[in-house]
Amino acid sequence: xxxxxxxxxxxxxxxxxxxxxxxxxxxxxxxxxxxxxxxxxxxxxxxxxxxxxxxxxxxxxxxxxxxxxxxxxxxxxxxxxxxxxxxxxxxxxxxxxxxxxxxxxxxxxxxxxxxxxxxxxxxxxxxxxxxxxxxxxxxxxxxxxxxxxxxxxxxxxxxxxxxxxxxxxxxxxxxxxxxxxxxxxxxxxxxxxxxxxxxxxxxxxxxxxxxxxxxxxxxxxxxxxxxxxxxxxxxxxxxxxxxxxxxxxxxxxxxxxxxxxxxxxxxxxxxxxxxxxxxxxxxxxxxxxxxxxxxxxxxxxxxxxxxxxxxxxxxxxxxxxxxxxxxxxxxxxxxxx
Ligand code: PEP
Ligand code: MN
Numbered sequence: 001x002x003x004x005x006x007x008x009x010x011x012x013x014x015x016x017x018x019x020x021x022x023x024x025x026x027x028x029x030x031x032x033x034x035x036x037x038x039x040x041x042x043x044x045x046x047x048x049x050x051x052x053x054x055x056x057x058x059x060x061x062x063x064x065x066x067x068x069x070x071x072x073x074x075x076x077x078x079x080x081x082x083x084x085x086x087x088x089x090x091x092x093x094x095x096x097x098x099x100x101x102x103x104x105x106x107x108x109x110x111x112x113x114x115x116x117x118x119x120x121x122x123x124x125x126x127x128x129x130x131x132x133x134x135x136x137x138x139x140x141x142x143x144x145x146x147x148x149x150x151x152x153x154x155x156x157x158x159x160x161x162x163x164x165x166x167x168x169x170x171x172x173x174x175x176x177x178x179x180x181x182x183x184x185x186x187x188x189x190x191x192x193x194x195x196x197x198x199x200x201x202x203x204x205x206x207x208x209x210x211x212x213x214x215x216x217x218x219x220x221x222x223x224x225x226x227x228x229x230x231x232x233x234x235x236x237x238x239x240x241x242x243x244x245x246x247x248x249x250x251x252x253x254x255x256x257x258x259x260x261x262x263x264x265x266x267x268x269x270x271x272x273x274x275x276x277x278x279x280x281x282x283x284x285x286x287x288x289x290x291x292x293x294x295x296x297x298x299x300x301x302x303x304x305x306x307x308x309x310x311x312x313x314x315x316x317x318x319x320x321x322x323x324x325x326x327x328x329x330x331x332x333x334x335x336x337x
Pocket of ligand 1: 102128132183184185186207237272
């Protein structure tokens with residue numbers, strides 16, 4: 001349930017509503033809106049007495065929230081959330097391109113790729129220091145040394161950095177270096193990790209589980225918002241299907257669906273969807289045309305030498321073409337509203 005306050009409601013009116021909610025054993029969550037505050041009611045086990053709330057000073061309306069993801073849904077917040085990472089904005093009318101290698105391999109590798117993607121138009125740099133690998137024998141990432149390299153990249157290029165956290169025990173370390181924290185597909189329903197992310201002051205990029213429905217994905221985001229962190233970016237990265245022509249199947253219809261259901265920004269990762277370089281540029285164009293709020297793309301200056309995901313990593317000049325084409329698509333879209 002959502003209690004919508006009048007524009008003229010005072011702090012005392014809001015406090016009275018919060019107290020009435022808490023008196024009934026529920027949790028009150030004030031949600032600042034454009035011109036008025038709403039107070040969300042969480043953890044109620046059944047319907048509450050609407051008339052009683054309507055009788056309180058400063059209350060304009062009491063509306064039921066029909067979706068199970070109470071804080072994430074549009075019913076609770078009509079306006080788009082814009083997530084800010086340093087100078088970069090994602091969501092609303094803001095489109096962000098995030099790029100970098102799958103894994104940080106060395107300072108020279110990271111800086112070479114960072115300079116190249118920045119020159120092509122990327123606004124944020126991404127690289128894994130802790131890598132979730134299918135095989136325990138595969139390269140697992142450089143760990144904290146990789147995080148230090150990310151800090152160097154930020155210092156030298158000015159780009160904010162995003163990197164993956166693998167587990168709750170490593171959260172504080174990753175949090176101390178990253179500007180945005182990635183939760184990967186294999187961890188989308190790692191609930192203790194989601195709760196820890198909910199207590200973080202850093203924005204979270206939550207990738208869709210490889211077999212997750214959209215409802216499960218939005219419920220995972222709900223854990224983070226329920227914990228108090230409203231800066232969540234969703235990332236569609238493809239789901240597992242029966243096909244062999246791509247690593248996963250990019251579910252582009254997720255973009256308009258999520259945009260209707262939720263106020264959170266949604267970006268697309270064509271690299272892990274495709275698993276192969278030749279599909280990444282067409283899928284990126286499609287994602288931009290499909291109204292995604294951004295892209296996350298794997299790029300490597302020597303993909304044949306990459307320690308992970310080389311086959312899906314673009315060469316820098318391909319990434320530059322991608323950026324030009326995506327900018328062109330966005331221009332056309334802006335001109336033809
Ligand atoms: C990654 O982003 O490098 C990654 C491991 O992605 P995903 O969690 O989508 O597989
Ligand atoms: Mn990867």
